[in-house]
Amino acid sequence: MNMNRRQMLATSAAALALGGSLRPARAAGVHADEIVIGAHLDLSGPAAAGMPALRNATDLAIAQANAAGGIHGRQVRWIVEDNGGQPQLAVRAVQKLIRSDEVFALLNSFGSGTNAATMGQITGSGTIAFAPWAASAVMHQIAGGDPHLFTTVQNYNTTTQRALERVIPEWGSQRVGVIYQEGPFGDLIRAGVNPALESLGMTVTEEAAYRPGDIDFSSQVARLRAADVDLIVAGTIIRETVGVMTEVKKLGWDDVNVLTAIPGRSTIVARLGGEDVEGLYGIGGWRLHGEDTTNEEAQAFIAAYREAYDSVPDENAANAYSYANWFLNSLRAAGEDLNAETFIAGANATTHSDFMTYGEQRFENNHAMPEMISIDRVEGGNWVPQTDPF
Incomplete structure (x- = not known):
């Protein structure tokens, strides 16, 4: 999953070239009754043991939003592909998500090397990349300041x-x-x-x-x-x-x-x-909550997660849930006329504070700030x- 800087930039440059052949699809995945988003996770590689928590928590946030009526009447569908912890597998997974599934955004994709290999491909196609689980500074370097990338992992x-x-x-x-x-x-x-x-x-x-x-x-x-x-x-x-x-x-x-x-x-x-x-x-960089937490919001999350998956969520699950809800709130802020431009404006207009954060955050230069x-x-x-x- 780890790559040196030269490998990361070289691989991402190749992916950008692939992505450059894609026609910008700023409203791809947005339908009358559905918003299609995706992610690539390490389902079979070295970090596979930790992926159920991340996947389940993101699913939970989306399911709760859908049960409450969706986003401006649209249900959200999240498609997950396996990157195996390998950059080349991640490139193929993202090609499928963008070209075949025509996703609007990628949410909570996992891995430094795998995200580095695909970031140019994603942003170059006009697809939103939200909360990649990777070093934020490296992601922005690879994306060249592209406004389609929003990072939440602290530098x-x-x-x-x-x-x-x-x-x-x-x-x-x-x-x-x-x-x-x-x-x-x-x-x-x-x-x-x-x-x-x-x-x-x-x-x-x-x-x-x-x-x-x-x-x-x-x-x-x-x-x-x-x-x-x-x-x-x-x-x-x-x-x-x-x-x-x-x-x-x-x-x-x-x-x-x-x-x-x-x-x-x-x-x-x-x-x-x-x-x-x-x-x-x-x-x-975030608050920790055990089963004995007195925070009511954290208690509600733990209870909902336990009911849905018959297990106790860890901090990775809690962070995935937190990031997913920020993404969903950004969709709401974008309004009914959803496309990349309205999402970017909506995300930049939102603030985020929940049981995981140390305080209220907002995007500054497309990165979650302040870094408490x-x-x-x-x-x-x-x-x-x-x-x-x-």
Whole structure:
């Protein structure tokens, strides 16, 4: 699923060339009684285990809208294709969705590499791309500022920078080390670390890279231990975050703080890591709700999800539900005369606030703003906020 920046741009350029042959279909998928939208998800690849939550929650939001009468009298139909976590499969899936299914928009499509490979194809055809699950800054770079793209995933560089500028003075950190994934994700983490340290008159003491798919982080942690860092910035996702913390605990390294970027601040990390991740800090970009939440809106979502799918939704499901509802509200704001232009105007006129957000958001340059974050810590198997959102 991960690609280096050159591969991502090359693949997306090829996809753009394919997309360029498509006639702009700004009202494709809009019928008298129906709006047809789509998505490509990793149903058979490395992230397949997490896809039911994303798919079910999006289905739930759409089903609730349809049950309430639809969008200006039109029912919404969502077609899902498998990208297998592979860019070339994603390109073929998007070709089908745009050419055969004639979708109006793609909603909640999953994967950095797969979204990068298809973004030029989507926006080049005049199709709306809403809430792709990928690095937002990279998506906008590939799309070249195209107004058909709306991103909701927080930028890893800006959120990492703001978090470090907050915690380094508070914690008194003097020697900062970085463990990062090779490729675009790691590049974005480092693009947040470096300006944060520069603003504080500091530089990175030591850094260590890992390759996508690595499961052993002993050498990276040992390298930072030898450099005597007192803060590790972990540009890691789920399994990798647990791996780094496991090595820290094996070494008995008690006088170092570990701060994971947004992708690693996950309930799955807290659950799977167990004792090894106790004390881990994370950058939070949305609110977390367990079954014991007192938030009425979250309670209603959890109950509806449990009734529909006989399972408890995780934070990925909650985010997918949140993004889907923002999309549906944008459809409503577009009015009865729905096409790409009216949707773009409608989306830019909406605000979004629900049980997942830290505050009211709106699109600025087609990206969800403001990017509010918190610093959280794993305590007793749960993420506990250490700061108010900022």
